Amino acid sequence: MSVYASQLETGSPPSTKRGRRSSPWTWRWRDRLVLACAWTAGLGLCAIAAAIVLYMGYRGIQYLRPGLLFTRPAIGQSQTQTGGILDPLIGTALLTLIGIALAFPLAVACAVWIAEYGRPIWLARMVESSIEIVAGTPDIVLALFGLSIFQLGLFAPLSFRAEGGGVYGRSFIAAGAMMSLIALPPLFAATRDGLQAVPEHMREAAFALGKTRIATIRRVLLGSVRSNIATGVTLGVSRIIGDTAIVLLLLGETLHIETQGPVPVANLLRGTGSTLTSYVYDNSPAGEGAAPQKAYAAAFVLLVFVLGLNLLVDKIGNGSLSSSV
Amino acid sequence: MRFVADKLDGEYEAGVPPVRTIVLDRPPVPVAPPVRERNPLREPAPSTAGAERLRVSDLSISYGGVPAVKSVSLSIHQGEVLALIGPSGCGKTTLLRTLNRLTELTPSAARAGQVLLDGEDIHELVDTTLRARVAMVFQQPNPFPMSIFDNVAFALREQSRKRPRRRELEPLVIDALRRAGLYAEVSGDLDRPALRLSGGQQQRLCIARAIAPRPEVLLMDEPCSALDPISTGVIEELIGELRRELAVVIVTHNLAQARRVADKVAFMYLGDLIEYGTADEVFEQPRAPRTRDYVQGTFG
Numbered sequence: 001m002s003v004y005a006s007q008l009e010t011g012s013p014p015s016t017k018r019g020r021r022s023s024p025w026t027w028r029w030r031d032r033l034v035l036a037c038a039w040t041a042g043l044g045l046c047a048i049a050a051a052i053v054l055y056m057g058y059r060g061i062q063y064l065r066p067g068l069l070f071t072r073p074a075i076g077q078s079q080t081q082t083g084g085i086l087d088p089l090i091g092t093a094l095l096t097l098i099g100i101a102l103a104f105p106l107a108v109a110c111a112v113w114i115a116e117y118g119r120p121i122w123l124a125r126m127v128e129s130s131i132e133i134v135a136g137t138p139d140i141v142l143a144l145f146g147l148s149i150f151q152l153g154l155f156a157p158l159s160f161r162a163e164g165g166g167v168y169g170r171s172f173i174a175a176g177a178m179m180s181l182i183a184l185p186p187l188f189a190a191t192r193d194g195l196q197a198v199p200e201h202m203r204e205a206a207f208a209l210g211k212t213r214i215a216t217i218r219r220v221l222l223g224s225v226r227s228n229i230a231t232g233v234t235l236g237v238s239r240i241i242g243d244t245a246i247v248l249l250l251l252g253e254t255l256h257i258e259t260q261g262p263v264p265v266a267n268l269l270r271g272t273g274s275t276l277t278s279y280v281y282d283n284s285p286a287g288e289g290a291a292p293q294k295a296y297a298a299a300f301v302l303l304v305f306v307l308g309l310n311l312l313v314d315k316i317g318n319g320s321l322s323s324s325v
Numbered sequence: 326m327r328f329v330a331d332k333l334d335g336e337y338e339a340g341v342p343p344v345r346t347i348v349l350d351r352p353p354v355p356v357a358p359p360v361r362e363r364n365p366l367r368e369p370a371p372s373t374a375g376a377e378r379l380r381v382s383d384l385s386i387s388y389g390g391v392p393a394v395k396s397v398s399l400s401i402h403q404g405e406v407l408a409l410i411g412p413s414g415c416g417k418t419t420l421l422r423t424l425n426r427l428t429e430l431t432p433s434a435a436r437a438g439q440v441l442l443d444g445e446d447i448h449e450l451v452d453t454t455l456r457a458r459v460a461m462v463f464q465q466p467n468p469f470p471m472s473i474f475d476n477v478a479f480a481l482r483e484q485s486r487k488r489p490r491r492r493e494l495e496p497l498v499i500d501a502l503r504r505a506g507l508y509a510e511v512s513g514d515l516d517r518p519a520l521r522l523s524g525g526q527q528q529r530l531c532i533a534r535a536i537a538p539r540p541e542v543l544l545m546d547e548p549c550s551a552l553d554p555i556s557t558g559v560i561e562e563l564i565g566e567l568r569r570e571l572a573v574v575i576v577t578h579n580l581a582q583a584r585r586v587a588d589k590v591a592f593m594y595l596g597d598l599i600e601y602g603t604a605d606e607v608f609e610q611p612r613a614p615r616t617r618d619y620v621q622g623t624f625g
Contacts (some may be wrong), residue, residue, distance in 0.1 A: 010420065013405060021551065114426075158446060199467075201463060201467045202469065204427060204430070204465060204467075205463060205467045205469070205531070206462070206464065206469070206479075207456065208427060208456055208460065208461035208535070209456065209457070209460065209479065209480045209534065209535065209538075210452075210453040210454065210455070210457030210458075210460075210480075210538070211453065211454035211479075212453055219469075219479060219482075220469050220479075223469070223470060223471060224469070224470045
């Protein structure tokens with residue numbers, strides 16, 4: 001005879017509690033060790049992350065004053081005379097802007113070619129591995145390569161020139177060009193993955209309306225991967241903000257933003273400066289700076305930026321920003 | 326002029342397809358209704374057959390050497406609905422997609438034979454021109470992730486070299502939505518995202534998008550198979566209205582639907598065209614035993 005649910009006793013309410021399981025204490029010691037390692041590693045990483053954020057927050061907030069963000073750095077013997085971090089902040093923003101402005105068209109065009117054309121296949125493979133090589137190159141190597149390029153006489157107009165007239169290969173445009181290579185891989189990958197995830201029927205719908213492939217890409221596909229592109233840009237920005245080596249070698253690491261020449265915008269692009277990362281390096285106990293406390297404050301600001309951007313990436317990925325399509 | 330407006334949307338008895346206002350932009354072609362006993366439950370729509378639009382002659386398609394359509398010949402006339410029926414994998418969809426050269430997008434597809442649109446070989450036409458003249462509606466509603474207005478305007482915009490302004494496009498967009506019987510439901514906010522519409526509304530938006538550039542032929546690949554019975558009823562009624570101004574080719578698995586909407590029926594089996602004739606002939610007096618078995622539900 002079959003038993004129906006209604007015939008069962010209704011004494012206990014439904015429970016989500018799982019049934020009895022074997023106890024780890026009865027396991028072999030090797031299995032117990034693996035279990036313990038898994039728990040320790042997970043909890044340990046949480047502890048490390050918490051320690052970084054809390055310690056940097058503790059040291060940073062101590063010296064973080066609103067005035068610090070709005071005064072220019074100065075040369076001084078004691079910590080009170082060294083000014084604020086305005087120039088590194090502007091330098092970071094400017095470098096990010098240049099890097100993304102250069103990387104964006106390159107990465108999106110590349111991703112469109114790979115996802116929508118991608119023929120011949122050997123060429124597509126070559127393009128993808130080239131981007132992987134760029135992604136895998138250590139930033140200090142990129143920086144050195146950039147330095148050797150921008151030191152050429154050909155590129156002299158693009159960089160800062162000392163009084164004597166020697167070409168130095170250091171400028172916002174030189175550093176920004178190399179930064180664009182840092183931002184390119186994540187931006188490319190995000191856009192390509194987005195395009196490959198667009199269902200085929202979307203393209204067919206556009207073709208069936210008598211559209212060319214390029215019109216389909218411009219009007220339909222790029223519109224529907226907007227949130228992927230936004231994710232890629234955000235990832236790229238956080239990579240640029242966090243990079244130090246390129247700044248050290250190519251931006252000149254000057255305390256103030258120095259301009260070069262009389263033309264308003266070009267003189268800024270040709271000029272040198274510093275970013276938050278190089279400021280932290282210079283003023284840390286490892287560098288020659290006299291303001292270790294301000295290094296902590298700047299490091300904290302940097303950390304907040306990068307963590308904020310990562311949060312933004314998660315948010316875009318979850319579609320909470322893109323649901324308004 | 327206004328046509329059929331018994332009941333507006335809103336309450337209607339369950340199971341009965343809603344009757345909605347469809348505004349025609351020109352009076353129907355005045356052709357005397359032929360006397361025929363079709364479906365006693367439904368008054369047969371007057372035939373509006375006109376000139377020949379598409380002629381398929383001896384067309385064969387194969388995918389990587391495997392034949393999908395085997396030397397099919399048939400013709401499609403202005404003002405009538407041709408239903409392609411047959412079991413799965415019999416080449417109906419391939420045939421349909423060849424009519425606006427979408428099969429070309431599959432690299433392994435090979436073709437022999439001719440398709441003539443108004444006497445011109447469609448493979449001689451520029452693909453974008455052809456597809457603007459032979460529009461298509463797909464099985465799954467597939468509006469673009471943009472506003473309702475932009476979805477319909479997309480079809481109109483790229484046709485012209487100069488990008489037209491919204492003010493110029495608006496009457497055309499509204500006209501297309503009206504012909505697709507969707508305007509009354511969306512007139513309040515054309516800037517709403519198209520993906521927020523219901524499935525049936527999305528499919529009618531796709532129809533509006535397809536008919537906006539005034540094509541000569543409308544291809545429909547199982548347009549109702551992803552929809553509920555009420556939306557299906559709305560779309561079937563719409564097909565009946567649309568055929569006044571263009572030729573419609575519809576692929577369907579639903580024999581009852583083919584019977585309701587079609588003037589002509591083509592039955593395909595394993596790539597062969599087994600039977601082609603008026604709906605009455607194919608359903609009432611099929612010549613081939615295969616057709617009789619299929620329309621009576623013995624297999625399929």
